[in-house]
Every structure is written in structure tokens, then in C-alpha cells.
Amino acid sequence: MIPEVTVTNREDVPQWLSYGAPLGTILAALLVASVPLLWLNINPIWVYWELFVSQPTTVSGFADVVRTALPLFFAGLAVYLPLKAGLWNIGAEGQLFVGAVVGAAIALHVELPSLLLIPLMLVAAGIAGALYGAIPGYLRAEHDVNEIISSLMLTFTATTFTGYLLRGPLQGSSGQSATDRLPDAAQLPSVLTPRLHVGVGLIVVVALASYILLNHTRLGYEIVFIGSNPAAATQAGISTYKIYITVFVLGGLLAGIAGIVEVAGVHGRLFEDFSPGYGFTAVAVALLGRNGVGQVLLAALFFGVLTAGGTTIAVTQNVPSALIDVIVALTILFLLTAEFVKDHRINIAWRGSDPEAASQTGGSP
Amino acid sequence: MSLFAATLESTVRLATPLLLAAMGEIIAERSGVLNLGVEGMMLAGALGGFAAAVLTGSIWVGFAVGILAGMTLALLHAVLCISLNADQVISGIMLTLLGVGLTTYFGRGYVGQSIEGFQRIAIPGLVEIPILGTALFSITALDYLSLLLVPVVWYVLFRTNIGAEITAVGEDPETADTAGVPVFHIQYACVLIGGALAGAAGAQLSLAFTNFWGVEMTAGRGWIAVALVIFAQWRIIPLLGGAYFFAGIDALSFRSSAVREYVVDLVGISALESMFQFLLNPQVMNTYPYLLTIAVLWYVMRQTNRNELGAPSALLKSYDRE
């Protein structure tokens, strides 16, 4: 008995599949991730309960989630916006760093009261990130340089160069690769609970702004059209040049702000590993949230739950926080397979070694 | 040992993982598949190799296991990208993340241990050559292996039937398919070899270079390997040169203060001193491979006759027979 697998394209996607797919993806990832947990004799049900139920329902736990979701959301949008235009921004991490560095530098060297300093920091970080993001956008628009490679290279340039700055011009008195604690005027004030900083208010602002941009503005219309068919867009008079640069500028802007907010609101200082790879997880966030800004936010919250919870259970249950990276990676893995399952119908027929049955598989267009 | 000799010696040994990983990546990319998971596969090779060596006591068994570890992750990439037509960029980044996560997780138990790794093997006679001798002819078996692999890879890619078919698949899979070339088999094989060599590169790091395992010990070398392939414009000789160039930068960065002293003395103009202090700062130097790669890309894309330069034409495109 030989299984014969035929794969054909689906015409349309059945409802149960398009809703079930994200859920199935997450469940599959959690299932596979339980293997490493069992290997270390840790009960996965306990861990997942802690991660998804216990932690987020406490005040401090929830605060952690929201606080962690902020950079994930902003960086996720930094990938999402260019993606809507058909481009990959893999440089969100680098743009994040650039914003953090410029914002921190201003905080350390400019004396102003909080009310003026914090907006200045944010604006400067945003502009810095935007300019840095513009580079791959420009290279693609003007010279057709692949933006995946250029944004990736610029990311490592930024993270490495930050290492230089933190051991040199920006180094604090501790002698480590970190700045001093930013002056009090630069620290983002807390709101509601000590673990939540006022920057989280930006989540709502940015979410609304992005939604409005994509769904209610002229620019959003052009972005979406180019993303669907650049040739038709050009023939219709839309300038792909301008849009390519614009989406990368916007992405860099958001990532830059995420960077400084993380520094000034969460850590209070800039040090080398302040970002656990937000810019890369952002790719997963954008992918999971492909259908709209709201979904990007949900995806960011989901990964926020994972990341924030992961730090906690590392302490309480002795689960290596690397497990979170594994779960994130597995989620992406199953997302990719889900894509395939959604687009193709897979039929498995069991055929005996019957020559007649075999010859019936004729050619098809 | 003079500064120059010491730097040269480090360069040769630092070049090995770059060379191995980049050769693997060239093979994969020439068949049309971009593999951004090299960093993850290198880590898998590093931990797999180290763990196997500790458990079996044999560094060669460790090396073999490291290769297998890299290949396993690569198999995932191959299935996703070639058979399921998933996006190559996402799959690669996912595998790096998976590699980092899995190795950090499972590697906990191996942190702090060390083994007696691959020893240097001196070639009598040749090792006597001043300066070059100790640098080039007193290196470990894996270093020799990587150097020997270069002409082999070159030969297979550019002087054999299979090499021509690989090129054809990476340029135009449809034409190759019509001509009867086994497109999918070739792509699978190339991606797996890429993973194998990435695993080998990682194993070299833990078994021959540092002789211990550390979390994220590849320190971005996988990404440099990816950059290197683009820097070399998918050719072997520039790859060899580029590997040594990037490794040289790495080696210099380790001896940064001595190098800066030397250069400042050499130049003598105190006004330029701060400029050299900056340019030869270790972290600043570590950005050069990335910046140079962008520069090469920018230069290439400005050429009007791009027929001899540039990526394989079908890179990143997933071929579907329909």
C-alpha cells in the first residue's frame, strides 16, 4: 500500500481554516515546545498555565505584558508598513538602536525640565530612526538595491557601533559598556503601577494613527496599491519611488521611538543588550498580524505575554528564558506551514500496487 | 612574535569558520535559495559538536555531529522553501531564532566545561618559513580542511556537470526544468550542504578555536558569512580573499590597542591621532564588513552591464512547476 499524496491549489479558503489557522499555529508551537520542557523534567502544562493565565492576570504581570508589547508593537509596525508596500524591513532592530542612542545622548547632555526634555528625546529618536531607515528605502528606490540585505547590514552596523559608543563617548562611570543612569528629568514617569511607564499611552496613539494612515489617507491608499501591483500602480501615476522611501522613513521613525522609550521608560539607562531582539521578533509580529493594525497589536501582545512571562518563569520555575525564543520560532514555523495548507488542498489516497489505478493519474493542465 | 605575525596567525584561524559557512551559503544561493539561518545552524553545530565530543570523548565524532546538527536545521529550511514555497527570508530568520533558542536552552549544561580540542599540526619544513610559517602551516586539521575545501568547491561549482546544473537552476529554474535538470533534487542538496558546512563552521569554533561552549558564541559570524557571499558576488576567489579580509579585521580588533599604537607611531601626526583611534577602535572595525558589503552592493547596482555581476537571477524566487 503506497500513500499517494496529491496537492492541488485551493480556489477559496474555507472559513474554518482562515480562523482556525492562527490558533492552530499557536497550539502546534506550544505542543512542540513542550518537548524541550519535558527533557528538563519540567511540566509544560504548569509552564503554559503560568505564562498565559497566572502571570498576565496579576497587576504586575499584566503591566509587564503591556510594557513589553510596546516595543514589539512599534517595531512590528516598522516591518508592517513597508510590508504593505511590498518591501521587507529587516532593519527594525538597527533603527531601534539608533533611536535609543540619539535619545540617550540628548538626555545625558541636554539640561531641560522633564516636560521639555522627554518630548525632545522622543522627537530626536524618531528623526534619527527615520533617517537611518531612509537609507535602505532610498537605496531600493534609486538603485534597486535589495532592501533585505541593506537593512540587515545596517542593523548589525548600528548594534556594533552602539557597542563602540557605550565603551567610548557615551560610557558612564561604571566602566561597563553602558551609560550612566539617565537624569531624572529624562526618566519616563510611571502610570498606574510602578512597572508601567507613561509611554504605553503611545500605543493607543500609534495604533490609531497607523490605522488611520492605512485606511483613511491618500498615502495609505497608494501604499496598499503599490504593495499589490507595483506595475499597475506606476501606470496609474503613483510614484513608487516616493512611497518606497516614505514607508521606510515611517518604519524607522516608529522603531526609533520604540528604542528610546525602552531605554528611558524601562531600564533608565542605555546598555548593550537592552533589546532582546525586538526588531527580529517584529518580523514575526508583522507576519502574524498581516491582516491589519489591530492584528499586529494582538500579535505584539501575544509575544509580549510570552516574553514578559518568560523572564518571570525563568526565575520562578527555573525555565531557561531561551524557551521563549524557541516558542516564537516555532510559531513562525507553523505559520509558514499554515500558509501552505491554506493555499493547497492535500489529498492522501491509499492505493494498492494496482497498475490500473496507477495509470488513471493522467496529465492535467 | 611581532604584531604582524600574531595578527596573521589569528587571521588564518578566524577565517576558517567564515570560509566554511560562506562556502556553504554560496552553494545554497547559487541554486537559488537564500539561507538566513546560517547563524542558527552554526550555533547548532557548535553545541552539537561540543556536546558530542564531551559525551564520546572524540573530537572527530563531535565534528561529525556538528555537521549533522547544521544539516537538520537546513532540512527544515529546504522543506519549507523548496517544497512548501514559503518565504525564504522568514524561514531563514526563524531558523536562526530557533538555533539560538535551542542551543541556549540545551547548552546550559555544557557551559563552563572545556575539552582538549583540535591541536595544531605543524607541517615540517614549511613551518620554518619566517612569519608565514607559523601562521599558515601550524594550524589545526579543520583549518587545513577548510582551505583544501576551497579549490574543491570551486572545481565542483565551475568545472563539473553538476555545477553547471546548479548554476542553471539558480538562474532560471524553468529553463533548467524543461531541459530535464532535476531542479528540486539539486536545490535540496545545495541547501543541505549549506547547512552541513555551517554546522562544520560552528563545530570548528567550539572544538578547535575556543575549546568550550558559550551561549551565542558565534557572535554574529553567521551573518558575516552571509554578507561575505554578497561581498564576493557569488564567486570563490573573492570569497577566499574576503574571508581573510574580514577575518583580518576581526584579528586586528582583538589587538586593537597595540595596532592603534603602532599606526599612530607610524603616521606620527598627532592631529590625525584621534581619527585613527576612532577608525581602529575594535567595535568600529567590526562594522566594516557590513559597510563594505553595502558599498559593494551599491556599486554593483549602479553598473549598467550587470550581466556578469549580481546575484543568481532566480535567488529568492520559489519555483513552482505550475
Next chain:
Amino acid sequence: MTTDPLLELEGITKRFGEVVANDDISFSVDRGEVHALLGENGAGKSTLMNILYGLYSPSSGTIRLNGDPQTFEAPKDAIDAGIGMVHQHFMLIPRMTVLENIVLGEREHTATGDGIVDRFKRIFGRDRAGPRERLSELAEQYGLAVDPSEKVWELDVGEQQRVEILKALYRDIDLLILDEPTAVLTPTESEQLFETISTLVDEGLTVIFITHKLWEIERLADRVTVLRNGKRIETVETDGVSRSDLAEMMVGREVLFDIDKARVPTGETVLSASGLQARDDRGLEAIAGVDLTVEASEIVGIAGVSGNGQRELAECLIGYRPLEAGQIELDGKNLTGAAPRTIIDSGVSFIPEDRYAHGCAEELSVMHNAGVKIYRNGELDSSRLFLDYDGLESYADKLVDRFDVRGVTDVNRTPAGTLSGGNLQKLILGRELSRAPRLLVANQPTRGVDVGAIEHIREQLVEQQQDGTGVVLISEDLDEILDLSDRVLVMYDGEFVHETTPAETNKWELGVYMSTGAAPAADDQLISEAQ
């Protein structure tokens, strides 16, 4: 010539969904003959040959070679059976050399045995001497000079075609199919090709070539099979048939036309284009000096077989393709070299030839697609920042209504790609016309569209003309050209070769111009005498 044919096609039918590309086609090809396949675009010639070459399987019917039925699952099967094909778009790898391209996929020259050693040799070995020798033998035998070490990108088109032919010959074929081989060649290169074909036949090969150019048939072919609308019309010896007969077979019965649409007086000049020259995507000259004037309320029909520069002309007129030379003036304004945006804003509308590749964004909604020409007209984007999507939605609703676009459940949600070809075309037409353009460039507006939609689209074009729009109607459909145009131009090889009015011409005369570039002979000459 022997009596039993080399190739027999029996009842070949090919369906793609609901479209019948080949409808019960049967004919045979004799050994050693040159057999031409004649027909307009869309007649089914390429589909038929792709079936013969193994790229498609027929929905029904049999192929026989030397009397034996054949099934081809892939081109390799066809090649093994002795059939070679040179496509219109060459299947060559530019970065590899001539020799490498010819030898690609064939490893037997390195080692032929079945053992492990031989298998290893076939993969990791390489024999260039053997193939090189065989290649130079073939080149000499068939008179095809090539340098095996040259990279294909360095060759000109004629040379590349020779490589394609050698690629087929290298594999020991009996039958060679050439798909529109002169489409990309200069007259000199075409002559060289014809000599090559003569040599091939002298050496015992059988040749089928696809064309829409009558003079090639009279120059080369022994017999010709004419296809129209997927069916075989007739197979005749070229000796006994005239050009006008062939043209008639190709385009249909000549019909006398009564133009009964209301004649509207034409107005001032809307478009004045002169001396236009441009290249196609491959860098070859596509338009070789074209002058075109269109007045308000005038429909200028450009007849011609697709591929003679029409698409490039249309793209130049809307600013999408750069001009090598020439001027474009719209309403007296010089718009030479202007960007699409400027030209669109100056009142030019465009219906592209390929509605999916250039006309719409498939995944986006009908509303998005409907609005792409008016979203920045100042009304919907009065604030310059925000877009009035409600306004866009009602605009789209009205458009769908007025232009009878069916299959739209919700303009906001239904993706444009789910509409049928005809309805999508009506949508595109609607969005282009409802801007009340000064000039409309329509390239094959009714191609691939169902009959009901065709009528509707033509009515809209006439209505637009009466509203004052100048229309450039590019079409392969001669009924359409003759029905709608005020003036008729025939485009051949990048130039206008004839200008007339519908009253002064008819289908077969146009057919002759379209397929020969020249006037029909004053008296009906038999093809054999025309040589």
C-alpha cells in the same frame, strides 16, 4: 517524400477551464516538408505546439509519430521522441556560454555506463571536448556558425536563435518546431534563418513553423494549415493558393459593412504625436518612427497582429515607456517625456492590454481598483491628506451600476481578481471613461471577454466618442476596428503601413496588410508565381 506522414494530429482538443483553446484539430505533416501554421493571435497555434512539445497534455485527441501514438508528460519525452522546439521567448541562460546552454541537462556525453564509477563521472565530471566536437560538426552540417565559448548575453538575437536551434539539433530530432521565429529578427537575420531552414530540410529534417506573416509562408512552406478560433480551417498546398485566400481563411469571410453609428463631427486635435521611436523590454526597436494624430470625437483604429509595436506605442502615449525620439503633444501642450501622473492628470485614460499585470491590483477590492484614477482628483482628497473612502465607495457603486459590472457583492470587500475577465474589463473601462478623458488609449479592450460584455464595452466606446473623447483603439479584432473606427491604421513591424477608412476597406484587405505589411496584389496572384 514518403507516403506515410511523420506526424499525425487526431482530434486534438485542449480546454483551460471554460476556454477551448484547441477544438478538435486534425492534420498531418509529411516527412521532409516545411509545414506552416497560420493564424491570428488567440487562434490556438502556440497551445497546439506546446501540446506537441509536452508542455501541456491534450484534453482529448492523439498524437502519432510514424504511426505510433505518443504521450508526453514533459518536454523531455518529446525530445526523446525526436521533437525539438524553438520558442518565441528563448529558453536560454544568459550568463552561461553557448556550449553550456546546449549541453545543459544532458550528462551522457561524459560517461554512458550504469556502474557507480560512471554515475559519479556523470555528476562530478565534465567533458567539453566531445560536445564541442559534435557541436562544430552540427554547425557545419547545418550552416549555423556559433562560438561555443561566448556567453549567451553577448550574442545578438539572431545568434541566440541559432543557439536554440542547435540545442534542438544536438538532441537528434526529426521534427523541429519554430514558434514565430522572425518576430525578433531583422530582415537580414530572417533571410539567414530561411537559408538555415532550407539546409535543415535538405539534411532530412521536418519543420513546422508558426507565423502570421504570409510572405514567409510563400517563401518557405510546402503546405500550410490555417487555424482560427481554435479550429482548423484548412490545410492547403502553398502552390495552389493566393494571398488573399489565405488572408481570408485567417480572418474570416469578407463582410461589407454598413456603418450605421451616428456620425459626430470631429473637433480640434487632441493628440499629436510625431516621429515616435521606442524600444521594447528586450531592448529591440519596437516603434520605428510613428506619427499619430487624433481629434476630439474621433476613433482611430489601429489594426495589426499583437507584437508589432502596439503595446509599446500605447505605453509611450501614457508615459510609462521612455521615448527614444519623437514628440507627444496633448491639447497643444508638449508632454514628451512626462511622467504617467502628468499625462493622466492632463486627461488621458488607458486600458492596458494585460488587465491583470497592468490594469488592476487583484487582491484589493473593487472599490480600490475603481478609484485609482480619481482618488487624487481634489474631490475625494480635498484635505490632501485624508481620502474620503465613503465617497470612493459610492463612486465605485455607481460605476459598477453604470457599467454593468457583475459579480460584485460588496465594492468594499470583493477582490477585483475574483471578477470574471469581462467584468473586470468593464470595471477598468468604467473607471477610465467616467473621468471624461480627452484621450482614451484602449489596447485590445475586448480580448478574452465574453460576448455580452463585448457589446457593452463597444457601446461605451462609441458613447465616449460622442461626448468628445478622442480614442486610440488598438485591436486585433477586425470586426471591431471596422465597426467602430472613423479612421483605420495598420501597424506592422513598428510602423503604420496603411491608412484608410472603414468604408474604403474590408477585412481581407486589412488582413493582407496585417500579415504582409504591403498591399494585396492588384490581381489575385498565386503564391508560387509571387516568388
